[in-house]
Amino acid sequence: NIRPPPSSTPVPYKRLFRAVSNSSGRLLATWLGEDGDLLFRRYSTSGLSFDASPRTAVNTVGDPLVLPSSFVFPSSGKNAAIAEDGSFVVQWGEPDVNGDIHLNFQQFSAGGTPVGSQSSIASTLDGTISQPAFPPEVLSSVLQSEDLVPYDLVADRDGNISLAWQRSATWILNDSTADTYIWKETRLFLRRYDVVTGWGETVEV
Numbered sequence: 001n002i003r004p005p006p007s008s009t010p011v012p013y014k015r016l017f018r019a020v021s022n023s024s025g026r027l028l029a030t031w032l033g034e035d036g037d038l039l040f041r042r043y044s045t046s047g048l049s050f051d052a053s054p055r056t057a058v059n060t061v062g063d064p065l066v067l068p069s070s071f072v073f074p075s076s077g078k079n080a081a082i083a084e085d086g087s088f089v090v091q092w093g094e095p096d097v098n099g100d101i102h103l104n105f106q107q108f109s110a111g112g113t114p115v116g117s118q119s120s121i122a123s124t125l126d127g128t129i130s131q132p133a134f135p136p137e138v139l140s141s142v143l144q145s146e147d148l149v150p151y152d153l154v155a156d157r158d159g160n161i162s163l164a165w166q167r168s169a170t171w172i173l174n175d176s177t178a179d180t181y182i183w184k185e186t187r188l189f190l191r192r193y194d195v196v197t198g199w200g201e202t203v204e205v
Helices: none
Strands: 015-021 026-032 038-044 055-058 080-082 088-095 101-108 114-123 138-155 161-175 180-194
Touching: 015 080, 026 080, 038 088, 055 088, 055 101, 080 138, 088 138, 088 161, 101 138, 101 161, 114 180, 138 180
Parallel strands: none
Antiparallel strands: 015 026, 026 038, 038 055, 080 088, 088 101, 101 114, 138 161, 161 180
16 A cells, blocks of 8 residues: 655644543643644544634743643643533642742633633642651751642532642762762642632641
């Protein structure tokens, strides 16, 4: 068989493609478009599209071709959740001009329109991870860096949302033998949104 030559027209690629579904038969696909926007499109499990074309969930900031120049995506690979009624939420991490990372989220109605504005529920500005008890031979320690990475999110049948994220901190240690080495601590945090009472307190898991 002779294969046809490749098309000269570039095929739009979909980076970081993810799909989530609910038990009502709705599927939500999200991906990062060529221009750096976080896009979505909704389907039925039979393949029917509820959107005529991809729609923008979040506009990126910075150079979209270098990741994560703007978006910081969940280590679980999951950046969206859909409730039983078709409403959904997306989450992402985004650094500000000072390099501090903020965990942001945006809710959408079942029709795909934003509900309220984008909000930040956690950031690396929310206090430093408490310093662990280093071995007794450690003479000095210096906090080198802190990080925040979205971890996971789920939505229940009533639209209540649970978001989880990882915070990490890295220290440079010097011990009694004049050796220098790195110590890294990682913690997992959870926060729940109730459609009636709003956001609850942040809990370390």
